[in-house]
Amino acid sequence: MTDSSAGHEQQASAAQHPRATSKAHAMVAGKMLALAVGMFGFGYAMVPMYDIICEITGLNGKTGRVSIAEAEAAQAVADREVIVEFTSTINASGSWTFRPTTREMRVKPGQTYQTAYYAENLTDRTTVGQATPSVTPSAAAKYFNKTECFCFTQQLFEPRASKDMPLIFIIDPDLPLNVDRVTLSYTFFNSPDANSTASLSPTLTGFTQEISQ
Amino acid sequence: MSQVDTSHDAHHGDHDHHGPAPGLMRWITTTNHKDIGTLYLWFSLIMFFIGGGMALIIRAELWAPGIQIVDPMFFNSMTTMHALVMIFGVVMPAFVGLANWMIPMMLGAPDMALPRLNNWSFWIMPFAFTILLSTLFMDSGGPAGGWTMYPPLVLQMGDSFAFVVFAIHFMGISSVMGSINIVATIFNMRAPGMTLMQMPMFVWTWLITAFLLIATIPVFAGAVTMLLTDRFFETSFFSAAGGGDPVMYQHIFWFFGHPEVYILILPAFGIISHIIPTFSRKPLFGYDSMVYATASIAFLSFIVWAHHMFTTGMPLAAELFFMFSTMMISVPTGVKVFNWVSTMWRGSMTFETPMLFAIGFVVMFTIGGLSGLMLAITPADIQYHDTYFVVAHFHYVLVPGAIYSLMAACYFWIPKWTGNMYDEKLGKMHFWISTIFVNVLFFPMHFVGLAGMPRRIPDYSLQFADWNMIATIGAFGFGFSQLMFVYIIFKCIKGGEKATGEVWEGARGLEWTVASPAPYHTFEESPTITPNTVTR
Numbered sequence: 001m002t003d004s005s006a007g008h009e010q011q012a013s014a015a016q017h018p019r020a021t022s023k024a025h026a027m028v029a030g031k032m033l034a035l036a037v038g039m040f041g042f043g044y045a046m047v048p049m050y051d052i053i054c055e056i057t058g059l060n061g062k063t064g065r066v067s068i069a070e071a072e073a074a075q076a077v078a079d080r081e082v083i084v085e086f087t088s089t090i091n092a093s094g095s096w097t098f099r100p101t102t103r104e105m106r107v108k109p110g111q112t113y114q115t116a117y118y119a120e121n122l123t124d125r126t127t128v129g130q131a132t133p134s135v136t137p138s139a140a141a142k143y144f145n146k147t148e149c150f151c152f153t154q155q156l157f158e159p160r161a162s163k164d165m166p167l168i169f170i171i172d173p174d175l176p177l178n179v180d181r182v183t184l185s186y187t188f189f190n191s192p193d194a195n196s197t198a199s200l201s202p203t204l205t206g207f208t209q210e211i212s213q
Numbered sequence: 214m215s216q217v218d219t220s221h222d223a224h225h226g227d228h229d230h231h232g233p234a235p236g237l238m239r240w241i242t243t244t245n246h247k248d249i250g251t252l253y254l255w256f257s258l259i260m261f262f263i264g265g266g267m268a269l270i271i272r273a274e275l276w277a278p279g280i281q282i283v284d285p286m287f288f289n290s291m292t293t294m295h296a297l298v299m300i301f302g303v304v305m306p307a308f309v310g311l312a313n314w315m316i317p318m319m320l321g322a323p324d325m326a327l328p329r330l331n332n333w334s335f336w337i338m339p340f341a342f343t344i345l346l347s348t349l350f351m352d353s354g355g356p357a358g359g360w361t362m363y364p365p366l367v368l369q370m371g372d373s374f375a376f377v378v379f380a381i382h383f384m385g386i387s388s389v390m391g392s393i394n395i396v397a398t399i400f401n402m403r404a405p406g407m408t409l410m411q412m413p414m415f416v417w418t419w420l421i422t423a424f425l426l427i428a429t430i431p432v433f434a435g436a437v438t439m440l441l442t443d444r445f446f447e448t449s450f451f452s453a454a455g456g457g458d459p460v461m462y463q464h465i466f467w468f469f470g471h472p473e474v475y476i477l478i479l480p481a482f483g484i485i486s487h488i489i490p491t492f493s494r495k496p497l498f499g500y501d502s503m504v505y506a507t508a509s510i511a512f513l514s515f516i517v518w519a520h521h522m523f524t525t526g527m528p529l530a531a532e533l534f535f536m537f538s539t540m541m542i543s544v545p546t547g548v549k550v551f552n553w554v555s556t557m558w559r560g561s562m563t564f565e566t567p568m569l570f571a572i573g574f575v576v577m578f579t580i581g582g583l584s585g586l587m588l589a590i591t592p593a594d595i596q597y598h599d600t601y602f603v604v605a606h607f608h609y610v611l612v613p614g615a616i617y618s619l620m621a622a623c624y625f626w627i628p629k630w631t632g633n634m635y636d637e638k639l640g641k642m643h644f645w646i647s648t649i650f651v652n653v654l655f656f657p658m659h660f661v662g663l664a665g666m667p668r669r670i671p672d673y674s675l676q677f678a679d680w681n682m683i684a685t686i687g688a689f690g691f692g693f694s695q696l697m698f699v700y701i702i703f704k705c706i707k708g709g710e711k712a713t714g715e716v717w718e719g720a721r722g723l724e725w726t727v728a729s730p731a732p733y734h735t736f737e738e739s740p741t742i743t744p745n746t747v748t749r
Contacts, residue, residue: 021401025326028397036389036431043435043465047450050461057528091454132453138528189454 057142066145071170076111082171083107085183088117091190095122096129098188101164109143110173117150117186120162128191129155131165136183143172144182154191232733241336244328245733246313251630252335253310254623258699260302260342265692267295272654272688274671275681288671289357290349296360300477301384302342304611307619308480309334309391312419315626316395318724318731319413321404321740326397334391341383348373348380359669361466362437364451364459368444378441385430392423399423404723406742410504413722413747414497417504418483421511425472425479428515433469436462460525467518475514478578478610479507481618482549485571488625489553491720492568493560499552506545506552513542523594532591539589543582550579565717566640570621573613573648581609584659599669602662608655612691613648620647620698627705628712632730635705643701646694654687721747 084107086100097120107113121127131151135141150165157163171182233239233248240252270291274282283291313331317324325331349355353371356362367374399420403412412420439450440462449455451462482503490497497503519527519535527535553575562568584606588594597603620643628634657680662668666677673681712729727735 024401025397028400029327029330029393032393032396032427036393036427039428040431040435043432043468044439046432046465046468047439047461050458050464054458093454130454132456138526187453191454 066147066170068147071112071145071147071168074110074112074170074173077109077173080109081106082109082175082179083181084113084169084171085181086115086117087183087185089185089187091187094127094129094188094190096120096188097122097162098129098131098186100186107171109171109175112147112168112170114166114168116164116166118162118164119155119157119188121157121160124159126159127157129157129188130191131155131186131188134185134187136185137179140175140179140182143175143179144184145170145172151186242332244324244332246317246325246328246331247630247731247733249325249331249335250310250312250314253306253313253338256335256338257303257307257310258702260298260306261695263346264295264298264303265695267291267298269688269692271295272685275673276685277682278673278675278678280672283671285671286354286357289359289669290355292669293356293358293360294346294349297345297356298342299611300360300473301381302338304477304615304619305388306338308419308422308477309388309395311415311480311484311619311622311626312391312395314630315724316398316416316419317402318727318735319416319722320399320402320407321723321736321742322398322402323734323737325394326401327394330390330394334387334394337383337387337390341380341387344376344383345380348376351376361463361470362440363466364440364443364462367440368451374444375441378437381437382434385434388426388430392426395419395423396427404736404739404742407747410501411742411747413483414486414500414503415480415483418479418486418507421507422476422479425476425511425514429469429472429476432465433473436465436469439465460522463522463525464519467521468515470521471518472511472514474607474610475510477615479510481574481578481615482507484618484622484625485553485574486549487722488567488571488621489556489575491625491717492565492571493557493562494719495556495560496721497552498555498558499548502548503552506548509545510542513538513545517542520589520594523591524598536589536591540586543586546582550575550582565624566635566637566644567621567625569641569644570617570624573644574617574621577613577617577648577651578610581606581611581614584609597662599667600662601658601666601668604668605655605658605662608658612655613651620644623698623702625717626724627702628716629724629727629729629731631706631709632712632728633705633707633709634712635701635709639697639701639704643694643697646697647691650687650690650694652687654684654691657681657684657687 084105086103086105088098088100090096090098097118099118101116101118105113105115117131119129121129133149133151135144146167146169148166148168150167155163155165169184175182233245234242240248243249243252270283271288274280274288313325316322346355351371351373353373356367356370356374356377358367358370362377399412399416409417439448442448443450443452443457447455449457451457451459453459486497486503517535517539519531520539523532523535557572564572584602588597588603588606624635624640661673661677661680661684664677666673666681714728715725716729717725723736723740724731726740
C-alpha cells in the first residue's frame with residue numbers, strides 16, 4: 001500500500017511538474033555521486049601526495065639519499081664547519097638498547113663521513129627492528145644525504161644479539177648558511193610483522209618503505 | 214494563493230491521495246518531505262538532550278579541582294561523544310530537517326527530487342547513533358581520544374573502535390545522500406521562472422553546504438577507514454614503524470574538518486538572512502553580496518585546514534600561508550554581518566522571539582568570530598592551542614551561533630508547521646534565560662583558557678577553580694532552560710492562537726503563500742513567481 005502510494009506520488013508530481021523529470025534527477029544525482037566517490041579516492045590519494053610533497057620539500061625532516069658516485073663527485077667546502085648531533089629514541093612498543101656510537105661530529109659540507117648506531121635486542125625472541133630518521137631543523141633535511149644507512153632496510157636481530165649499524169652521510173654544500181648545527185634523530189621501532197603486512201598490501205608496504213628512505 | 218492551496222487540498226481529499234497514512238508505518242515508510250523534515254527535527258532534539266547530558270557530566274566534574282564524580286577515562290569519552298553527538302547528531306540533522314521542510318516550499322516544488330532516497334537518508338541516522346552510543350556500554354568503552362580521533366592515541370582504544378568507525382560511515386552515507394537530494398531538488402525543481410539568483414538565501418546557503426558535504430564527508434570516511442585498517446589489518450598509514458606518518462592523519466582529517474565547521478554554520482547564515490529582513494520589514498540588504506560571500510567562505514574553507522595544526526612544526530612559509538588565508542575568511546563573513554546590520558538599519562523592527570534569537574546570533578557569533586581571528590595568529594595560537602580559549606571560541610560560534618539559529622528557525626517556522634502560534638511570552642523568556650546562562654557558561658572559558666587551562670582534562674590547577682564553578686552554574690542553567698523550549702514546542706503543537714498563512718506581517722517567500730499548517734502536499738501545481746513571492 002505504502003509502496004504503491006509512494007510510486008503514485010512520484011508519478012503524480014512528475015506529471016504535474018513537467019520540468020522535474022526523473023531523468024534530470026538521475027543526471028544530477030549521478031554527477032554528485034561521482035563527486036562523492038572521487039573525493040573518497042582523493043582522500044586516499046592524499047597519502048602518496050603527502051609523501052611526495054614531504055620528499056620534495058623535506059618538510060617533515062625526512063632525509064635525502066644519494067649514490068656513492070654522486071657523493072664522491074661532491075667538492076668539500078674547506079672553510080665551513082657544521083656540527084652534526086646524533087640522538088636516538090626507542091618506541092614504547094620495543095625492548096631495545098639503541099644509541100649512537102658518536103654523539104657529535106664536526107663535518108665539512110661536501111665530504112663523506114661514517115658513523116654508526118649500536119642496537120641490542122633485549123628480548124629472548126628473534127625480532128625485526130626498523131629505524132626512521134628525522135632531521136632538525138627541517139630546512140636542513142633535504143641537504144642531509146646518506147649513501148648508506150641502516151634505516152634503509154629492516155634489521156633482523158637474533159635473541160639478545162647486538163650490532164653496530166653503519167651510516168654514511170654527506171652534507172650538501174648548498175646547505176643554507178644560517179644552519180650551523182644539524183640534529184639527526186632516529187626512532188627505533190619493532191617492525192610490524194613483515195610477512196602479514198606484505199601479504200595484505202605488498203604495494204603499500206613497498207611504497208611507504210621506499211619513501212621513508 | 215493560500216486560498217488556492219486549501220481548496221486544492223480539500224479537493225484531493227476525495228481522491229485516493231491523500232493525507233498521511235495512519236499509524237506508525239506513516240513515519241517508517243514516508244516519502245513526504247514534511248514528514249521526513251519532522252523526523253529529522255525530532256531526532257536532533259532528542260540527540261540535543263543526550264549530548265547536553267554529556268556536557269553536564271563534563272561540567273559537573275569540572276565544578277571543582279580534583280577527580281570527583283567520574284573516572285578520567287569516562288570523562289574523556291564524554292568529551293569525545295559530546296562532540297560527535299552534537300556535530301553529527303544535532304546540528305547537521307537539524308539543518309537537514311529544516312532543508313527538507315522548507316526548501317521544496319521555498320522553491321514551489323511538490324517534494325524533494327528523490328523522495329525514497331530521502332527516507333533512507335533519515336532512517337540510517339537512528340541506527341548510526343545507536344551503534345555509536347552503544348560503545349559506551351561495551352567492555353572497552355566509548356571513544357575517548359577526542360572527536361578528531363588523532364592517531365596513535367585513538368588506535369590504543371579497544372575493539373569498540375570498529376563500531377565507532379562504522380557509525381561514522383553510516384552518518385556519512387546519510388549526509389551524502391541527503392545532500393545529493395538537496396542539490397537535485399534545487400537544480401531541477403524550482404518553480405518556472407525562478408532563477409538561481411532569485412532563490413531564497415536559505416536555499417542558496419544549503420546548496421553550497423550540500424556541495425561542501427559531498428566533497429568532504431567522503432574524505433573523512435577515507436580517513437577513518439585508514440584508521441580502521443591500521444588498527445585491525447596491519448596497514449601503516451599513520452604508524453611510523455611501518456613508514457607512515459601520524460601527522461598526515463591531521464592533514465586528511467582537517468581537510469574534511471575545516472569545511473565541516475562551515476557546513477555547521479552556512480545554513481545558519483541562510484536562516485538569519487530570512488528572519489532579520491522579515492522583522493525589519495525590509496528586503497535583505499545586499500542579496501548578491503550575500504551569495505558571493507557564502508561561496509567565498511566555502512572556497513576559502515578548503516585552503517585553511519592547517520591552522521588547526523600550527524603546533525605540529527610546519528615550516529614558516531606554510532604557517533604564514535594558513536594564517537593569512539584564515540584571516541581572509543573574516544572578509545566575506547564581515548560582509549554578511551554588515552549586511553544583516555544594514556538590513557536592520559532604519560527598518561520597522563519588532564522583536565518577536567525569532568528576531569531575538571537572530572540578533573543574539575549576530576552579536577554572539579561575532580564574538581566567536583573575533584576569538585577565531587585571534588586564534589588565526591600563528592604565534593598567538595601556539596600559546597592558545599588546546600586550551601579552554603579554543604573551547605570558548607568554537608562554543609561561541611556553535612551554541613549562540615548554530616544552535617541559536619536553529620532555535621530562531623523553529624520559532625520562525627513553527628506556526629507554518631503546526632498552524633498555531635507559539636507562546637510569545639514563554640519564547641522571549643526562553644531567549645533571555647538562555648542568553649544570560651550561555652554567556653555565564655562560555656565567557657569565563659576565555660579567561661581560564663588565556664591563563665593556560667588545557668582542554669579535555671578532568672582535573673585542573675587551583676587558580677582556575679572560581680571561573681570553572683561559574684561556568685558550571687551557567688551550564689546547568691542553560692541546559693535546564695532548554696526544557697522550556699520543549700515545553701513551548703509541545704504547547705504549540707497542542708494548540709494556541711491560529712496562525713494565518715502569512716504568519717509574519719509582510720513576510721516574503723513562497724512558503725508564506727500556503728496555508729498554516731502547511732497542507733500535506735503543497736505546490737502540486739507550480740506557483741507563479743511574482744516580485745512579492747521572491748525573498749530578494
